[in-house]
Amino acid sequence: MQRIKRQYSRTSLSIGSAFGGWSKIVGNSRGGESTSGSVESTETMVNHPLINYLISNKNLMRYVVHFNIILLLPPIDIIKDIPISVAIVETHLIHLSPKTMMFVTLNGLCGKFEEQVITIFNGTQTNSHRPDTLSELLQSCLTNEPIFTTHASGVDEFKYNGNSIITISIKFPICNNSLPWSWKMKPSQFSSPPSTTMYKILMELQNSFEELRKQIPSIEEDEKNDPQIRSGAFPHYFHIDCTETRINSLRESEMETAKFHSRLSSECNSELEKKIMTFIIEFPNIAKEKFLSERKQIITSFINEVSEKVKNNVIWRDDNGFNFITFSSNLKTFLYNKLFRYLWPPSISQLENIDYTDSVIFDSICYSTCTSHLYLQPKYFGYDGPIEYLNKILTVPIKFFRKIDAVRSPSEKVMCIYCALKAVEQTCYYVSLKCKNSKPFLPLLLYTIIQSDLSQIWSNIIFIKEMSDYNDSLFIHYFDTFEQAVKEIERLPQSFELQNNQEYKVLINLRKDEINWSIFNNELPNYFIPVFTLDDLRKYFGAFPRSEDKMRQLIFSNPSKIQRDDYADLISFFKVLQNE
Numbered sequence: 001m002q003r004i005k006r007q008y009s010r011t012s013l014s015i016g017s018a019f020g021g022w023s024k025i026v027g028n029s030r031g032g033e034s035t036s037g038s039v040e041s042t043e044t045m046v047n048h049p050l051i052n053y054l055i056s057n058k059n060l061m062r063y064v065v066h067f068n069i070i071l072l073l074p075p076i077d078i079i080k081d082i083p084i085s086v087a088i089v090e091t092h093l094i095h096l097s098p099k100t101m102m103f104v105t106l107n108g109l110c111g112k113f114e115e116q117v118i119t120i121f122n123g124t125q126t127n128s129h130r131p132d133t134l135s136e137l138l139q140s141c142l143t144n145e146p147i148f149t150t151h152a153s154g155v156d157e158f159k160y161n162g163n164s165i166i167t168i169s170i171k172f173p174i175c176n177n178s179l180p181w182s183w184k185m186k187p188s189q190f191s192s193p194p195s196t197t198m199y200k201i202l203m204e205l206q207n208s209f210e211e212l213r214k215q216i217p218s219i220e221e222d223e224k225n226d227p228q229i230r231s232g233a234f235p236h237y238f239h240i241d242c243t244e245t246r247i248n249s250l251r252e253s254e255m256e257t258a259k260f261h262s263r264l265s266s267e268c269n270s271e272l273e274k275k276i277m278t279f280i281i282e283f284p285n286i287a288k289e290k291f292l293s294e295r296k297q298i299i300t301s302f303i304n305e306v307s308e309k310v311k312n313n314v315i316w317r318d319d320n321g322f323n324f325i326t327f328s329s330n331l332k333t334f335l336y337n338k339l340f341r342y343l344w345p346p347s348i349s350q351l352e353n354i355d356y357t358d359s360v361i362f363d364s365i366c367y368s369t370c371t372s373h374l375y376l377q378p379k380y381f382g383y384d385g386p387i388e389y390l391n392k393i394l395t396v397p398i399k400f401f402r403k404i405d406a407v408r409s410p411s412e413k414v415m416c417i418y419c420a421l422k423a424v425e426q427t428c429y430y431v432s433l434k435c436k437n438s439k440p441f442l443p444l445l446l447y448t449i450i451q452s453d454l455s456q457i458w459s460n461i462i463f464i465k466e467m468s469d470y471n472d473s474l475f476i477h478y479f480d481t482f483e484q485a486v487k488e489i490e491r492l493p494q495s496f497e498l499q500n501n502q503e504y505k506v507l508i509n510l511r512k513d514e515i516n517w518s519i520f521n522n523e524l525p526n527y528f529i530p531v532f533t534l535d536d537l538r539k540y541f542g543a544f545p546r547s548e549d550k551m552r553q554l555i556f557s558n559p560s561k562i563q564r565d566d567y568a569d570l571i572s573f574f575k576v577l578q579n580e
C-alpha cells in the first residue's frame with residue numbers, strides 16, 4: 001500500500017470575542033477572566049480549517065457572503081481527525097431565522113438555538129442548497145425529534161477581502177446519524193458496552209420494514225396478487241429474510257458482549273483494566289506511520305498476550321472454561337472502538353499527514369462521480385419499473401448506507417451494508433412483477449448508493465478488508481456485491497458518454513451549477529429576514545459563563561458525569577497548563 005507524505009503546518013485557533021470566544025473557555029494564562037469587546041485579527045482566525053476551506057473556495061465564499069450565512073466553528077482539537085471536506089463545511093454553514101431562532105445547514109440539517117444550547121432535529125439531508133428549498137425544509141421539521149445537542153461558546157466576526165462573516169464558536173461539531181464523522185457522536189466511558197451491535201442494526205432494519213409497510217396502503221392487496229406469496233414460496237414484502245439460527249447467534253453475541261463489559265468493569269479486574277488503558281494510550285506512538293495490516297497485528301498480539309494472562313482467572317471462566325474466541329472477539333471490538341481514529345484511513349491521513357492512496361484518494365474520485373450524478377433518476381441506470389412509493393421505499397437502504405460511517409467495527413459496517421442491500425433486494429421483490437424488461441436489482445443498487453452521497457466509500461471497503469476477521473459467508477457475499485457495485489459506479493461517466501444522451505448532459509450540467517455554488521436567486525426567503533447582525537447575536541447569547549467556575553466543577557466532578565461538550569474545554573485547559 002503506497003503512502004504519500006504531506007508537508008503542511010497545523011496551527012491552533014484562539015478566537016476572542018465580545019462574550020467568550022474559544023479562548024475564553026479557559027480564561028487567560030494568569031487565571032483571570034479574559035477581557036471582552038475585541039475582535040481577533042483575520043490572521044489568527046484563518047488558522048481554523050473551516051475558514052481556510054472557505055478562503056480556498058472562492059465560489060462558496062461568494063455564496064456565503066451574498067446570503068449572509070453564519071459559520072459555526074467547532075474546536076480545532078475536536079475536528080483534527082476529520083478530513084475537511086465540503087460535507088463538514090456545509091454542515092456548519094447555516095441560515096438562521098430571527099423569528100424562531102431555528103436554523104438550517106446548507107445540506108439540510110435543521111436545528112434550533114435556545115440561548116446557548118444548540119439542538120439538531122432528526123431529518124434527511126438534501127442535495128440542494130437553494131435558500132427557498134432550505135426554508136421550506138426548515139419549516140416542515142418543527143415536529144421532528146431532537147437527536148443531538150451541543151453548546152455555543154462565543155460569537156465573532158471573520159473579515160476577509162472586505163467581506164464579513166459572522167462566526168459562532170461551538171463546543172462539538174454538528175452531528176446526526178449519517179454524517180462521515182458521526183462515529184465521534186457517542187464517546188463512552190472506558191468499560192461501557194457499545195451502543196450499536198450487529199443484532200441492534202438488524203432489528204433496526206426489521207423496524208424500518210414494519211414502518212415502511214404502514215406507509216404503502218396497497219401493499220396487502222399487492223401481496224394477494226403475487227403468485228409467489230400465494231403459494232407460500234415468499235412470506236410477504238419487506239421482511240428481513242434472515243434465519244432464526246442467525247438471529248439467535250447475533251443475539252447471543254450481543255449478550256456475550258454485555259457480559260464482557262460487565263466483567264471488565266469489575267473491581268477484581270483493575271490490573272487488567274490498567275494494562276488495557278496503558279496499551280490504548282501508547283498505541284498512537286507504536287502504530288505511527290504503520291500500515292493498517294501492521295496496526296491490526298499489533299492489536300492481535302496484545303489480545304493474545306492478554307488472553308494468556310486471564311485464561312485461568314475465574315472471572316473469565318464459564319461452565320465450559322475459558323472461551324478464547326469469545327474473549328478475543330469482544331476485546332478486539334472493544335479496542336477497535338477505543339482506537340478507531342488510529343485505524344480509520346481518513347483520520348490517519350489527518351493525524352499523521354499520510355495519504356493512503358488506495359482509500360483516501362479513491363474516496364475523492366468515487367465521491368466526485370457520485371455527487372455529479374445525484375440528479376439522475378433510476379431510469380438512467382436501466383430501471384423500468386413503477387416509481388410510485390419508490391423514493392419512500394429507498395429511504396431505508398439509504399439510511400443504512402449512511403449509517404456505515406457512524407459505526408466503528410468492521411463487523412458492524414458489514415452489517416450496515418448487508419441491511420442496505422437486503423432493503424434493495426426486498427424492493428426488487430416488491431416491484432419485479434411490474435418491471436417491463438429489466439432486472440431491477442443493479443439499477444436500484446447503483447441509484448441508491450449514489451443518493452446516499454457517501455464520501456468515504458473506499459475507506460470503508462479497505463477498512464473492512466484489512467481489519468475484519470468476520471467469516472460469515474452470507475454477509476461476505478453482500479459485501480462483495482457492494483464492492484462490485486462501487487466499481488460499476490466508477491465506470492458510469494464513460495458509459496453515459498458512449499450513449500451520448502442529451503438529457504443526461506443537461507442534468508449533469510445542472511448538478512455542476514449546484515456543486516459550483518451558483519447563485520440562482522438573489523433574494524433570501526422572508527423566513528430568514530431580517531438578517532442577524534453581530535450585535536444582534538451578542539445580545540441574544542448574552543454573557544457566557546465564567547470559565548474558572550466551569551473548570552473547577554469539571555475537574556472535581558465524577559469522570560462518569562463528564563459530557564461530550566466538556567472534552568473540548570478540558571483539552572484546552574490542559575493545553576494552557578502544559579504551556580505554563
